[in-house]
Structures are given as C-alpha cells and as structure tokens.
Amino acid sequence: MSPIDPSPAPSRPSAVPPLTPEAVDALYARLAAALPEPRSELDYVNPYTLLVAVVLSAQATDKGVNKATKGLFAAADTPERMLALGEDGVRQHIRTIGLFNAKARNVIALSRDLVDHHGGQVPQDRAALEALAGVGRKTANVVLNVAFGHPTIAVDTHIFRVANRTGLAPGKTVRAVEDGLERVTPDRFRPHAHHWLILHGRYVCKARKPACATCAIADLCGYPDKGAGPGRAGA
Known part of the structure; x- marks a missing residue:
C-alpha cells in the first residue's frame, strides 16, 4: 500500500459490546x-477527478483538497490532460497540500497507468484500482462506492x-x-x-x-x- 494512502492507525478500540x-x-x-x-465532501466532476481528489486527501482536509483541485481540475479533468500538464504543473496546483511532491508524482503515475492500461478510464475493479500509484484499499473503496455505486x-x-x-x-x-x-x-x-x-x-x-x-x-x-x-x- 502506498505510504501516502495508509490505513488509518487504530487508536484505542473500546471494550463496547457489539450492537444487536x-x-x-x-x-x-x-x-x-x-x-x-x-x-462526498470532496469536489469532483467525473470518476477520474474523484480518484485524484481521494488520493490527494490522504493526510489532508477535504476543504484544503477542494481549494487546490479547483484550479487543477479546471486545467486537467482527464488522465490525458493531466499528463499534458505534467508533474511540475500538478505540483504547482497542489503545493498547499501535505506531501504534495509525492502526490504529484502519484497523480502523474496513475494517470499514465490509466491511459496505458485502461483506455483512460477508471476501472471498476478493486485490484486494478489498488495497483495504481497512491491508491490503497480505502481509496479504492471510496471510488467504487461514490463513483460507481458499489456497496x-x-x-x-x-x-x-x-x-x-x-x-x-x-x-x-x-x-x-x-x-x-x-x-x-x-x-x-x-x-x-x-x-x-x-x-x-x-x-x-x-x-x-x-x-x-x-x-x-x-x-x-x-x-x-x-x-x-x-x-x-x-x-
């Protein structure tokens, strides 16, 4: 799993018994x-921009992500346009978000994978999603649920x-x-x-x-x- 899409660190699970x-x-x-x-409180316009927004939201607030992606998605709302924007271009848009250097690399890497292996479309398959840069189980679950209606x-x-x-x-x-x-x-x-x-x-x-x-x-x-x-x- 990507280091910028970690599973949440369990805190102190209570000893509360399960509900009936x-x-x-x-x-x-x-x-x-x-x-x-x-x-979702993340702003997006299609499954691809949702995927990018969720990747960017690791260790960041939805409000902060939305502020950064307003300009980013205006410039690039498809994998092809994101690749044309380039890593430096992505970085300039998301500099206010934590771990922006690694996230910019991952956004470009996952965009390239989508173009090269999925026809530029976000797959509706968990394994395929988790194979993308910066995407772990939590991110895959969010995309499957919000973008495609999977339960x-x-x-x-x-x-x-x-x-x-x-x-x-x-x-x-x-x-x-x-x-x-x-x-x-x-x-x-x-x-x-x-x-x-x-x-x-x-x-x-x-x-x-x-x-x-x-x-x-x-x-x-x-x-x-x-x-x-x-x-x-x-x-």
Whole structure:
C-alpha cells in the first residue's frame, strides 16, 4: 500500500459490546432519516477527478483538497490532460497540500497507468484500482462506492472510531472494522453507509469532543462516557 494512502492507525478500540441487529438497523435508520442522500465532501466532476481528489486527501482536509483541485481540475479533468500538464504543473496546483511532491508524482503515475492500461478510464475493479500509484484499499473503496455505486464501506479514522465507540462493528484493526461493517450493515443501507458514518464521526462523534447530548443515536450507542459531554471526556 502506498505510504501516502495508509490505513488509518487504530487508536484505542473500546471494550463496547457489539450492537444487536435491531440496534444496528435503528442506528442506520436514524442516520438515514437525518441525511437521506449523503454526498462526498470532496469536489469532483467525473470518476477520474474523484480518484485524484481521494488520493490527494490522504493526510489532508477535504476543504484544503477542494481549494487546490479547483484550479487543477479546471486545467486537467482527464488522465490525458493531466499528463499534458505534467508533474511540475500538478505540483504547482497542489503545493498547499501535505506531501504534495509525492502526490504529484502519484497523480502523474496513475494517470499514465490509466491511459496505458485502461483506455483512460477508471476501472471498476478493486485490484486494478489498488495497483495504481497512491491508491490503497480505502481509496479504492471510496471510488467504487461514490463513483460507481458499489456497496463498499471505506474505513477511515472517523469510521474506525464510530464503529468501535458505538459497538456497531468493534475491531482492533481497520480491516477488522471493515469486515465487521460488511457483515452487520443491512443491504438497504449499504450504498450510503460509508457517508453516514464518516459524516457522523466528523461532525458529531468527534474524537475529543463527542456531541453526545445532541446525538441522534446516543441511546443506541454503547459509549460509556456520554455524560461527560463535549469538551471534557471523550477518547
């Protein structure tokens, strides 16, 4: 796996017991009711630009990536145009993003692979995606889900935390959590599960200040420190 698309480092999985199937169903139902059609917070115009945006988002914020890709995608929204722009051109657009030198190299390398081996199209195959520069399992899952509607669940640090903290899919590793989510998530919720969980972790079930008092699934969640409230406890 590329060093700039690492699996999120597991923090401290809680000892929260797994939720019952009924609680899992209710959890997703509430998240779905609050946000029926969740969308990626990364800006993109086609599967290729989504792929590039996700690669650039490793160790960077979506807001920062969107700021950089506004000009980049205006100049190059296909692999062929990105190759014409060149590594130096890519680097100039993404200098504000962490690891921009390695990311510029990877964007050019994956663009070349797409042109040489996939007719300039983003493949809908996990193995083919993971063979591209800068693309690991998490990135492949995001692209398969967002661009092509595959019911994959990419696990980042937010989802890893939510899955462990709530008891939705406890696991000591990223892959264990992903496999657990695949097992317990009802089929009707699978297409949007990734977005519901990441947005919940990003804005509600935050690492240091979980907003338990206003959380829609607080009564289902197994997290033991809900009474601490934002700003005090919360790991």
